[in-house]
Amino acid sequence: MVRTRFAPSPTGFLHIGGLRTALFSYLFARHNGGIFILRIEDTDRTRYIEEAMTDIMESLKWVGIEWDEGPDIGGPYAPYKQSERKDIYLQHAEELIKRGNAYKCFCSQERLEKLREEQRKRGEKIGYDRHCRNLSEEDIKRYESENKPYVIRLKAPLSGETNFNDLIRGKITVSNETLDDIVLIKSDGFPTYHLANIVDDHLMRITHVIRGEEWISSTPKHVILYQSFGWEPPFFAHVPVILAPGGGKLSKRHGATTVKEFREKGYLSEAVLNFIALLGWSYDDKTEIFSMEDLIKYFTIEKINKASAVFSYDKLDWYNGVYIRKKSPEELLELGKPFIIKADLLTEDEIEANRDYLLKIIPLIQERIKLLSEIPEKIWFFFDRHFEIREKKELVPKGLDISQALDLLKKARKGLEKIETFTKDNIEEFIRGLMEETGFKTKQIFMPLRVAVTGTRVSPGLFETMEVLGKKRVLDRISKAIYYLEDRKSLE
RNA sequence: GUCUCCUUCGUCUAGUGGUUAGGACACCGGGUUUUCAACCCGGCAACAGGGGUUCGACUCCCCUAGGAGAUGCCA
Numbered sequence: 001m002v003r004t005r006f007a008p009s010p011t012g013f014l015h016i017g018g019l020r021t022a023l024f025s026y027l028f029a030r031h032n033g034g035i036f037i038l039r040i041e042d043t044d045r046t047r048y049i050e051e052a053m054t055d056i057m058e059s060l061k062w063v064g065i066e067w068d069e070g071p072d073i074g075g076p077y078a079p080y081k082q083s084e085r086k087d088i089y090l091q092h093a094e095e096l097i098k099r100g101n102a103y104k105c106f107c108s109q110e111r112l113e114k115l116r117e118e119q120r121k122r123g124e125k126i127g128y129d130r131h132c133r134n135l136s137e138e139d140i141k142r143y144e145s146e147n148k149p150y151v152i153r154l155k156a157p158l159s160g161e162t163n164f165n166d167l168i169r170g171k172i173t174v175s176n177e178t179l180d181d182i183v184l185i186k187s188d189g190f191p192t193y194h195l196a197n198i199v200d201d202h203l204m205r206i207t208h209v210i211r212g213e214e215w216i217s218s219t220p221k222h223v224i225l226y227q228s229f230g231w232e233p234p235f236f237a238h239v240p241v242i243l244a245p246g247g248g249k250l251s252k253r254h255g256a257t258t259v260k261e262f263r264e265k266g267y268l269s270e271a272v273l274n275f276i277a278l279l280g281w282s283y284d285d286k287t288e289i290f291s292m293e294d295l296i297k298y299f300t301i302e303k304i305n306k307a308s309a310v311f312s313y314d315k316l317d318w319y320n321g322v323y324i325r326k327k328s329p330e331e332l333l334e335l336g337k338p339f340i341i342k343a344d345l346l347t348e349d350e351i352e353a354n355r356d357y358l359l360k361i362i363p364l365i366q367e368r369i370k371l372l373s374e375i376p377e378k379i380w381f382f383f384d385r386h387f388e389i390r391e392k393k394e395l396v397p398k399g400l401d402i403s404q405a406l407d408l409l410k411k412a413r414k415g416l417e418k419i420e421t422f423t424k425d426n427i428e429e430f431i432r433g434l435m436e437e438t439g440f441k442t443k444q445i446f447m448p449l450r451v452a453v454t455g456t457r458v459s460p461g462l463f464e465t466m467e468v469l470g471k472k473r474v475l476d477r478i479s480k481a482i483y484y485l486e487d488r489k490s491l492e
Numbered sequence: 493g494u495c496u497c498c499u500u501c502g503u504c505u506a507g508u509g510g511u512u513a514g515g516a517c518a519c520c521g522g523g524u525u526u527u528c529a530a531c532c533c534g535g536c537a538a539c540a541g542g543g544g545u546u547c548g549a550c551u552c553c554c555c556u557a558g559g560a561g562a563u564g565c566c567a
Contacts, residue, residue, distance in 0.1 A: 007567095008567090009566080009567050011566080011567075041567070043566090043567085044566055044567065046566085047567080105565095109564095109565070112564085112565085116563095116564090119493095120493075123493050123494090124493085124494085125493085125494055125495085125563085126493080126494075126563055127494095127563070149565095151565050153565095166497095169497070169498090172496070172497080173496095174496070175495085178494075178495050178496090179495095180563075182564095183564080185565085186565040187565055188565075190565090192564090192565070192566085192567085193567050194567095197567090212561095213497070213498090213560080213561065214560090214562075214567090215561090215562090215567090216496060216497060216561070216562080217495070217496055217497085217563075218562075218567095220496090238497085240560090241560070241561080243559090243560080245502095245503080247559070247560085248559095248560090275504090278504065278505080278516090279504070280504090280505095281505095282505055282506070284506070284515090285505075285506035285507075285514055285515055285516095286506080286514085286515050286516080287515095287516095288515085288516055288517090305504095305505080306497080306498060306499090307497095307498050307559095307560095308497095308498070308559085308560060308561095309503090309504065309505090310502095310503060310504075311503090311504095312503050312504065312517065314503075314517055314518050315503075315504065315516080316517095317517090318516085318517055318518085319517090321529095321530085325530080365529090366530090367529060367530040367531090368528065368529045368530075369529085370529095431526095442525090442526060443526070443527080446526045446527070447526085447527075449526095450527065454527095456527090457528085458527055458528045458529090459526095459527070460527095460529085461525095461526070461527090462526060462527085463526090
């Protein structure tokens with residue numbers, strides 16, 4: 001039985017890179033009918049952020065990643081929060097000391113810093129000098145009786161080499177001389193990532209460790225840890241990182257970085273999911289659109305790329321447009337609601353009261369937006385409370401003068417008024433006729449009407465827009481434009 | 493500095509010794525058209541460099557360069 005886990009530390013909101021690592025881990029488990037576990041690695045209380053755990057869970061759920069065991073739902077190997085498992089790690093570290101594979105180190109942090117500084121200065125390999133590795137029994141006893149603070153370190157082999165087989169990169173070998181005696185238990189009694197992670201992965205029967213490539217250089221030490229316990233290590237797969245456009249880490253400077261931010265900017269979860277799945281993984285040479293179901297069906301580790309991928313906001317935007325166009329008006333309205341409210345366009349109650357109207361508006365803008373957050377700016381003019389002719393000058397397009405525009409608007413008002421059933425087909429029939437009658441070019445006739453009715457020169461199709469607005473609004477707005485032009489008689 | 497990993501169009505990628513090196517995004521051009529989109533058609537554009545191995549290398553090996561990560565009582 002395949003068992004994978006996502007093991008974030010709650011030091012901030014879930015990053016898009018973390019989401020992808022979680023996704024790959026999740027997909028692998030699901031593809032193989034296995035179990036996916038969420039484990040919170042909160043062993044660094046100095047960086048702990050209260051809201052982080054909630055955010056991580058909400059972000060995962062948002063894209064449809066669901067765990068079978070986790071801190072909120074428990075499971076056969078609970079608890080799934082490392083701060084609640086402190087004793088387990090301590091016991092294991094002591095076990096290692098007994099086996100002669102770990103030792104107490106009484107070196108102060110000051111000494112270690114000084115040591116590193118000197119090593120750097122002399123251009124030597126930087127790392128712990130194993131000062132306490134062979135302390136005599138008496139020294140240890142003495143320090144202990146003095147209550148001197150200590151950490152527990154792993155005794156790494158001094159010679160030979162350690163290797164492991166990475167499912168993505170193949171065999172990775174390091175010379176043991178380059179290894180350090182890593183800290184297992186900190187002086188505050190909390191375990192480090194290395195210990196807690198290995199102990200939990202073993203205890204929780206994790207079969208495949210799928211994590212970011214920043215862990216590659218730690219893995220040999222982890223392998224030694226497994227060996228020291230006499231445990232069989234799991235399979236490892238280190239997935240490439242996501243880079244910012246131009247290289248380097250993805251940061252706020254480039255745009256959204258946390259899942260929460262993407263959500264708030266108006267990205268759809270399907271788009272984010274589809275996009276990140278294809279960042280470092282591919283199915284074939286042509287398929288671009290994948291649902292979660294598709295991903296589960298097709299996902300294999302072999303198709304994960306070795307090289308890191310650069311994040312492309314352009315492509316994400318394209319995906320978002322694709323998924324927005326797939327939505328029904330009802331769904332899109334539901335998704336757009338928070339954005340409409342946030343932009344102060346309508347209140348929650350107003351949205352409900354205008355539900356049918358909005359459902360007719362949505363299809364008109366659906367293929368014109370890439371982000372949900374663009375909805376308010378595309379539909380504002382449908383609401384009288386906000387309506388104004390924003391681009392008044394455009395009432396009189398190039399090639400027409402004011403009196404011609406006025407004449408046109410008046411004729412249009414008159415004709416539109418006569419239309420009994422105000423449908424786009426009937427409107428079109430009339431306006432086409434008006435074109436013939438006046439002899440004006442299409443642009444010259446559409447633009448004054450478009451500006452009068454929608455307030456700006458960019459809008460959805462005129463006939464559909466008019467139909468949705470309804471006869472009364474259309475006529476009122478045309479009248480408004482006429483009064484404006486008559487009043488001015490000139491447009492400076 | 494040392495160690496490890498990585499390297500196909502601007503970007504995401506397909507490719508597993510013999511291909512006109514394919515697709516997608518972006519970009520450019522055209523079509524449709526009522527503005528903006530959407531849509532359709534077309535175009536631009538890549539095997540980091542140098543050595544090998546081989547009848548033949550994008551594919552295998554080595555070196556160099558570039559990039560990334562690690563080098564923490566952070567994960």
